[in-house]
Amino acid sequence: MNAHRSVRRVGERALRTVPAAAVALALCAAALTAQATPADEFVRLEPVVQQALAVAAPFTVTIETFGGTRQVERAEGPMDGEAPPKARPRPAPKPKPKPKPDDAPEKDKDGDKQPKKPLVTPATGFQQAQGRATGVVLTADGWILVARFALALEPTTILVTVPGVGTFPATRAGEDTSRGLALVKIEASGLPVPTFVDPGEVRVGQWALALGRTFAADLPTVHFGIVSAKGRQFGRALQIDAGTSPANYGGPVVDVQGRVLGIAVPLSPSGRNAGVEWYDSGVGFAATIADIAPLLARMQQGEALQRGWLGVQFDPKWLGPGAKVVTVDARGPAHAAGVQKGDVLLQVGGVPVRNAPHALACISGHLGGDALALAVRRADGTEAALGPIVLADAPWSEQQVKKDAETPASFSLPEPQQGR
Amino acid sequence: MSGSERTRAALLGCVLAAAANAAVAPQAPQAPAAAATPAPATQLERTIALRQPSVVKVFGASGLQTIRPYCAGVVVSAQGHILTLDQILLQPERTRVVLHDGSVHQATLLPPEPQLGVRLLQIDAAKVEGGLQPLWPERERFDRTGQFVVALGNCFRLAEFEEANSATFGVVVGRANTALRHRLADVAYDGDLILTDAAINPGQEGGGLFSLDGRWLGLNMKSLAAKETNTLLSAAIPVADLLPYLERVVRGQQAPEPVAVAKEPAWLGVVLFDKAGRQSPPAYVERVVAGSPAAALGLRADDLIVRLDDFSIRTCREYRDVLARFAAGAKVQLVWKRGQQVQQAQVTLGKEPAK
Structure with missing residues (x-):
């Protein structure tokens, strides 16, 4: 042949x-x-890959953004989960030069009044999303899925180019920070819509192709790999080993039939540099779509969905059953609902809690605004049903921080009037 | 680059190769001598075996710690021409070429091609036992997005003497014509590169990128970063782009003299709303010069120029950079946004009238 x-x-x-x-x-x-030899896997697979590419090319769209200067922030903060170790590892203090006797008053003046480290510090030296980005058609009437990453600079203008159809200005709708996804809308109809594969049907080890539009205009770029794991990021994403990077974030991750398994998003758990630092590392994430139809509807309404937060920390030494609460954040919904230090969390949303990591997974799989019924055992041995408790938005999430902080000025011109 | 270690691809290759070997073994018993190295059974194995003798190890002078004195090269003539990437430590008298049989040859340096960043070396073909196995580029490009490729080269100097070059497997990711840099320096290469997800590690540069059926597609590049995305790329120069240089230096063919046309700067006739600052703003039109191509097109103040041909224009700076690619008289597709409408039209770029 x-x-x-x-x-x-x-x-x-x-x-x-x-x-x-x-x-x-x-x-x-x-x-x-x-x-x-008749059986030669790669020879047979090569045309299959190219066929999948041809199937997926029409709904893999180009995103171009213009303007916007907001710096990408990295956020760190309290999480639901195990209590942090008492002494945080810090870099060894530098030996201070011995102060001369006449310097002593100055030292006293400074004293221990070290300025508190701000919760949010801008990630230095990291520029992102300056090039083109990639998106996926969600509906024929112009809803487009993109990676939040592509919109991180808060562009004043977003253009979507659907191959063979045209270029459209897009308006930004809602987003899901826990999945790294955002929705934009263009005024178009009859767009090519992909088939989204339910994550329940995905098999670990099956081929996964990550497509992007950053460099190539005619055909999308393709990175080839397999599904490495399912249910990552508290059930929100597949893990793949095909290369994902700013060159294809927002693009579809497809199977060999060209059906969409998910959307490539930067989601490395450390969350610094917008989760991009693991690019092309063999560890990539694809946010699953087929299982979040109700969430997509909420995003279409303009909602910004975020990971849910209960505001408790668990004792890492408590091995279960249940999870022992050691800290209750006064800002959190758990505090308001009456969860106390020393309580053992027995059930979350009707699910019996096995141990602290399990409790964390049960809570973090939900979004802010979701209501959860809790069952706890008090320190005195009595059991109590609490809730349903409405989870708060995670206070460390970028979205929340953005709401709190003053947004730096970005360059923009007033939209010119129609017909001017 | 953390993504360099593609154990998965290697593992996959091994597993599939093993499976294929197992399938073949009963009907094709191996000769005792071949037991150590079974004959290649799959197309990928055959291609690697077929192309290994054409990819050589190149060693330069040692010295600077930050520059690797080793890379790979591709044999391009029976007279001993070796094509490799140019680098500072390839010096006269101190450059050696190691062939697949382990023989070491002193190389002379031929003139480099600065635009492509490649250089030809020559070894004494008379001293090569059994002859060389040269490759020669084709005039057309055959790389297709999504096809399987194998990159051969001496990654991390793992191969010495007769040890074979490393083979890494992947797909052609696509073509890219994007601004590039190597470390902090801009790269002069301006053409469509072949991107691949086969790991091209240090030392593999100068080696070959081959299709599953053994076709020579590209010359592996050193690790480059795309300036737009700030990400590292595994890339190769398409061999068709190397042909003029090879014809000139290896075969002595005189390239047709480029017709000396004084390239006049292209002019569209818009003044952009370009304010000084660290960040260049989007290319909003402030004013359109009367009688210019832009005026003929009907551009107005407050239009946002977004694309010229296939080049995105996100900032005023990019507008100037992209416009500089064209000469007066060039026909380009201009895309602009007016209000909520995206409009486009073909425009013939003009020449700025003398003031």
């Missing part, structure tokens, strides 16, 4: 150019052709 023909062609080419070597090559090629 194909391979057979090509090997022969290689021989012919050498014949035209360098006769001496051509003899060797031609002999070699002939010998190789004779050995051709």
Whole structure:
């Protein structure tokens, strides 16, 4: 077949150019052709990959953003989960130069009044989303899924180019910070819509192709790999080993039939640099779509969905059953609902809690605004049912921080009037 | 680059190769001598075996710690021409080429091609036992997005003497014509690169990128970063782009003299709302010069220029950079946004009238 023909062609080419070597090559090629085996996985797989690419190309769209200067922040803060270790690891203090006697008053003045480290510090030296980005058509009437990453600079203008259809200005709708997804809307109809695969049907080890539109305009770029794991990020994402990077965030991760398994998003758990630091590392994430239809509807309404937060920390030494609460954040909904220090959390949303990590997973799989019924055992041995408790938005999430902080000025011009 | 370690691809290759070997073994018993190295059974294995002899190890002078004195090269003539990436430590008298049989040859340096960043070396073909197995580029490009490729080269100098080059497997990710840099320096190369997700590690530069059926697609580049995304790329120069240089230096063919046309700067006739600052603002039109191509097109103040041909224009600076790619008289597709409408039209770029 194909391979057979090509090997022969290689021989012919050498014949035209360098006769001496051509003899060797031609002999070699002939010998190789004779050995051709019918079962050759890569030879059979290659056209399949290209077919999947052809299927997925029409709904893989280009996102271009203009303007906007907001710096991408990294956020760190309290989490639901185990109590942090007492002494945080800190870099070893530098040996201070011995103060001269006449410097002593100055030292006293500074004293221990170290300025408190602000909760949010801008990630230095990191620029992002300056190039084109990628999106996926969600509905035929112009809803487009993108990675929040592409909109992180708060662009004043967003353009979406659907291949073969045209370029449209887009308006920003809601987003899901826990999945790294955002929705934009363009005024179009009859757009090519992909098939979204339910994550329940995805098999670990199946092929996964990550497509992007950052560099190529005619065909999307493709990175090839497998599904590495399911249910990552508290059930929100697949893990894949195909290369994902700013060159394809927002693009579809498809199977060999060109069906969408998820959307490539930067979601490395440390959450610094917008979760991008694991790019092309063999660890990538694809936010699943088929299972979040109700959430997409909320995002279409303009809602910003965020990871839910209860405001408790658990004793890491308590091995279960249940999870023992050691800290209750006064700002959190758990405090308001009457969860107390020393309580053992027995059930979250009707699910019996096995241990602290399990409790964390049960809570973090929900979003802010979700209501959860809790069952706890008090320190005195009595059991109490609490709630339903409405989870708060995670206070460390970027969205929340953005709401609190003053947004730096970004360059923008007033939209010109129609028909001017 | 953390993504360099593609154990998965390697593992996959091994597993599939093993499976194929197992399938073949009963009907094709191996000769005792071949037991140590079974004959290649799959197309990928055959291609690697077929192309290894054409990819050589190149060693330069040692010295600077930050510059690696080793890379790979591709044999391009029976007269001993070796194509490799140019670098500072390839010095006369101190550059050695190691062939697949382990023989070491002193190389002479031929003139480099600064635009592409490549250089030809030559070894004494008379001293090579058994002859060289040269490759020669084709005039057309054959790389297709999504096809499987294998990159050969001496990654991390793992191969010495007769040890074989490393083979890494992946797909053609796509083509990219994007602004590039290597470490902090801009890269002059301006053409469509072949992007791949086959790991191209240090030392693999100068080696070859081959299709599953053994076709020579590209010359592996050193690790480059795309300036737009700030991400590292595994990339190769398409061999078709190397052909003029090879024809000139290896075959002595005189390239057709480029017709010396004084390139006049292109002019559209818009004044942008470009304010000084660290960050260049989007390319909003402040005013349109009467009688200019922009005026003929009907551009107005407050239009936002977003694309020129296939180049996105996100800032006023990018507008100037992209416009500089064209000469007066060039026909380009201009895309602009007016209110909530995206409009486009073809425009012939003019020449700025003398003041």
